[in-house]
Amino acid sequence: MTTLFISDLHLSPSQPQITDCFVKFMREEAVHAEALYVLGDLFEFWIGDDDPSDFAQAIKAEFKSLTQSGIACYFIQGNRDFLLNKRFCRETGITLLDEHCVIDLYGRKTVILHGDTLCIDDHKYQAFRAKVHMPWLQWIFNRLPFFTRRHIVNKIQGDIRDVKAQKSLDIMDVTQSEVETLMKQHGTDLMIHGHTHRPNIHHFEINNQPVTRIVLGDWYQQGSVLVCTPKSQHLETRRFA
Known part of the structure; x- marks a missing residue:
């Protein structure tokens, strides 16, 4: 019995x-699990569920194959794929969760989120974040031609890179x-999230009670998976071919 968690893959055609x-x-792994949770930033940037590219269709096909095999798959939007929505879910069989979601992880009440x-x-x-999550702004953006949205996103990504280069890690x-x-x-007493790209298992106390925060790793240099069983949680890596 295993439940798997991943986040921050930043999938894109440029990183095969x-x-x-x-x-x-x-x-080889998810297909044998009880459930898979994707905690955001699956994509480098998701422009919309109507993405016609072969790349987008191939990723959708992997999720559809997984859910059709009977594996439950859940998704929380990240800061790079907050436009992933109902159409993606219909086409793949995944379930979209709220930005903060409480689950029962083998009898342990656990809050999961992207982390931003x-x-x-x-x-x-x-x-x-507050601006781009405005429903009216997303409504307008989603009705622009796809090539226009892609141009806007390319500009935003460049701005984000420039801003991040000037920020402190703290x-x-x-x-x-x-x-x-x-x-x-x-x-x-258990939290699982991604976003910060600082994989670790933190133990501390709240009101003199022990609690745990597990941070998922990114997939820039290797795969990163949290493997949970009824008795343990392990952060593991997966080598690139």
Whole structure:
């Protein structure tokens, strides 16, 4: 019995080694799990569910094959794929979850999320996030021609790279007080998230009670998977071919 968690793959046609590792993972590991949770940033940037590219269709096909084999698959939007929506879910069979979701992980109440909402010291990013999550703005964006959306996204990605290069690493990490607030709010002693690209298992206390925060790794240099069983949680890596 295993439940798998992944995030921050940043899949794109320009990084075939990541896609190959992902496909191998889906076909050889995920297919034998009870469930797969994708905690955001599956794609480098998802422009819309109507993406006609062969690349997008190939990724959809992997998820469809997995869910049709009977494996439950859940998705939380990240900061790179917040436009992934209902059509993707219909075409693949995955279930889209809220940005903060509480699950029962083998009897342990667990809060899962992408992780960007925990980085509250990054005020500029939080302002940007609030803007792009406005329903009316997404409604307008999704009705633009696909090539126009792609041009806009390319410009945004360039701006993001420039801004990140000037930020301190501490600002882009989670704020501990926000972690504790969210865990207390949901009454959980286990949190799982991605986003920061700092894989680790953190043990600390809230109100003198032991709690755990597990941070998933990115897939830039190797695959990263959290493997959970009824008795354990292990962060593991997967080599690129």
